[in-house]
Amino acid sequence: MFHTPIEINYGTGNINQGKFNQEINKFIAENQNIKIIGIDRGEKHLLYYSLIDLDGKIIKSESLNKIKIGGKEVDFHQKLDEAEKERQKSRKSWQKIDQIKNLKAGYISHVVKKIVDLAIENNAVIVLEDLNFGFKSFRQKIEKNVYQQFEKALIDKLGFVVNKQKQNQRFAPQLSAPFESFEKVGKQTGIIYYVLANNTSKVCPQCQWRKNIYPHYSGKKTIGKLKNQYQLSMEWLENENRFVFEYKGEGDKEKVSVYSDVDRVRYDKNLNNSQGGYHIYNHSSSNESKDGRNIIEKSITLKLKELLWDKFSIKELEGELITEIINKTDEVSADDIKDLIGLFNVILNIRNTVIENNDDNSEIDYIQCPACGFDTRKENDLGIKNGDDNGAYNIALRVLFLLKRKDGIFNCIDGEGEYQKPKLTFKNTDYFQWVRDRK
Numbered sequence: 001m002f003h004t005p006i007e008i009n010y011g012t013g014n015i016n017q018g019k020f021n022q023e024i025n026k027f028i029a030e031n032q033n034i035k036i037i038g039i040d041r042g043e044k045h046l047l048y049y050s051l052i053d054l055d056g057k058i059i060k061s062e063s064l065n066k067i068k069i070g071g072k073e074v075d076f077h078q079k080l081d082e083a084e085k086e087r088q089k090s091r092k093s094w095q096k097i098d099q100i101k102n103l104k105a106g107y108i109s110h111v112v113k114k115i116v117d118l119a120i121e122n123n124a125v126i127v128l129e130d131l132n133f134g135f136k137s138f139r140q141k142i143e144k145n146v147y148q149q150f151e152k153a154l155i156d157k158l159g160f161v162v163n164k165q166k167q168n169q170r171f172a173p174q175l176s177a178p179f180e181s182f183e184k185v186g187k188q189t190g191i192i193y194y195v196l197a198n199n200t201s202k203v204c205p206q207c208q209w210r211k212n213i214y215p216h217y218s219g220k221k222t223i224g225k226l227k228n229q230y231q232l233s234m235e236w237l238e239n240e241n242r243f244v245f246e247y248k249g250e251g252d253k254e255k256v257s258v259y260s261d262v263d264r265v266r267y268d269k270n271l272n273n274s275q276g277g278y279h280i281y282n283h284s285s286s287n288e289s290k291d292g293r294n295i296i297e298k299s300i301t302l303k304l305k306e307l308l309w310d311k312f313s314i315k316e317l318e319g320e321l322i323t324e325i326i327n328k329t330d331e332v333s334a335d336d337i338k339d340l341i342g343l344f345n346v347i348l349n350i351r352n353t354v355i356e357n358n359d360d361n362s363e364i365d366y367i368q369c370p371a372c373g374f375d376t377r378k379e380n381d382l383g384i385k386n387g388d389d390n391g392a393y394n395i396a397l398r399v400l401f402l403l404k405r406k407d408g409i410f411n412c413i414d415g416e417g418e419y420q421k422p423k424l425t426f427k428n429t430d431y432f433q434w435v436r437d438r439k
């Protein structure tokens, strides 16, 4: 569908990107039968994509670690990991560096081809992470510069897609303006749109809960400060055997509730003589044990209970507990306050990932929402399988918003038939409001 209206002769050069984007946006507005591919740099996967329709439903999503080349599946993630390990051991590491560089270049060219095919097959626009603003965490498998090479290769490829049916390069459809520089790319180049991708994997896809409260220890009066700043309260729910915390996070109009009966993993760089390891909290666990490099902890609920009983001397878990905790401040140590804040922060960590290392090839990577209980480890209506999948889905969803909003791409032609440049930036609060209203 993208083919017919936007055949601009690639060879002539001097294609104005603004004009080109305008043609694409007008075409999308007039047809409105596209799909969206969100692409995320993963923590467990080099890249991950999620293909969604205009209702926000996932049609297909998968890891781009493995790519089929000539009928054979190549696991680039594994190959890169192995090459990296060898480089660390090797004395002639420059040879290995070359090998890694080649592997990455090979990966980029194959993954770009796969994504372009996917876009053309599905009439889909592509959404990438805007690297000009904001930063993702340090844990991404693909570094920023490799992602930039990938972006550039994708733009180049889309700039000159050869239509296999026609086999005539003069009529090759062009889906992106020629690449000049990352600054000039802005928020759109042809069918590629860019969105801020920070924390996209850490939003609950079911209730849109996200961490917008940032408790950290700042002296023994911290709990009182949190109460004032976020209206923080805490209660024990006897029948449900769990604690509930309520607060008003940044940008929230109403209080939200999060619950203590969640599973979690937490990285700790100090474990195993500073080699690092994970604390693993299972909500049904009542004992502590060691498992290789990791510590299996008691449940968060039980740890909170013991902390309140043993340290804060709160024996009756009745009524609002934050006030009681504040009243006991003088009787407890700074560490007790830190432990309480630490456990609260663990509850707020919706994404749980164990990054594999030499002796641990763990598959742990799940989203478990502390507010609604959504859990990627269980079958879910959305069909989201893991944290990286969630990241790619939420990236795609942002462009669904850019299409459908009042001043968005679908509405870029006004009553008089004139083109109004669609708004391609947004405030988080507007976006989340839209997602909530969508239901």
Ligand SMILES: [Zn+2]
Pocket: 204, 205, 206, 207, 208, 209, 369, 370, 371, 372, 373, 374
């Ligand atoms: Zn949720």
